[in-house]
Amino acid sequence: MSLEKHPDLKVIIQSLSMIFIVIGVLAVVPLIVTAYYNEALTPFVLISVIPILLGVAIELLFKGEIELQVKHAAIAAALTYLLASALGALPFMYYGMGFLDSFFEAMSGWTTTGLSMIADVESMPRSILFWRSFMQWLGGVGVIVLMLVILAGTGSAASKLYQAEARKDRL
Numbered sequence: 001m002s003l004e005k006h007p008d009l010k011v012i013i014q015s016l017s018m019i020f021i022v023i024g025v026l027a028v029v030p031l032i033v034t035a036y037y038n039e040a041l042t043p044f045v046l047i048s049v050i051p052i053l054l055g056v057a058i059e060l061l062f063k064g065e066i067e068l069q070v071k072h073a074a075i076a077a078a079l080t081y082l083l084a085s086a087l088g089a090l091p092f093m094y095y096g097m098g099f100l101d102s103f104f105e106a107m108s109g110w111t112t113t114g115l116s117m118i119a120d121v122e123s124m125p126r127s128i129l130f131w132r133s134f135m136q137w138l139g140g141v142g143v144i145v146l147m148l149v150i151l152a153g154t155g156s157a158a159s160k161l162y163q164a165e166a167r168k169d170r171l
Helices: 007-026 028-036 042-061 070-088 090-094 099-110 126-151 157-166
Strands: none
Touching: 007 028, 007 042, 007 070, 028 042, 028 126, 042 070, 042 090, 070 090, 070 099, 090 099, 090 126, 099 126
């Protein structure tokens, strides 16, 4: 399947590349915490390195300017939650949770749902506790950014209110 025949798919894949790189770079923070507490580095190295390599590979394979439309952004956002949750599940799986429980735990964190599959949270290593909290924090920030992007569309009421107040000064 050639992506030249499917330009929408190409735009979605290209938009995911930067998201992967950002997730990988942000995953360095729990890696530092894990090293500080002298706990297993392997799962956190994986969730840092895999998305960075994947993002860079996509960038190299699919060079060029893209015109991101709302339909592309919506699909990329949905795929981001799925892929970030799959990556975010790795540390939980490393510490003995099954894939579904780990995926649910990570999805709960990224979407800031707050539900947990961990029966005894306090018994988990500090790196896992930090990872859960960090995913929830990033998920909360992500939801806010997503809403701002949606509300700031050029035709939206929020955008018109902003333009009325700020005149030509845009932040």
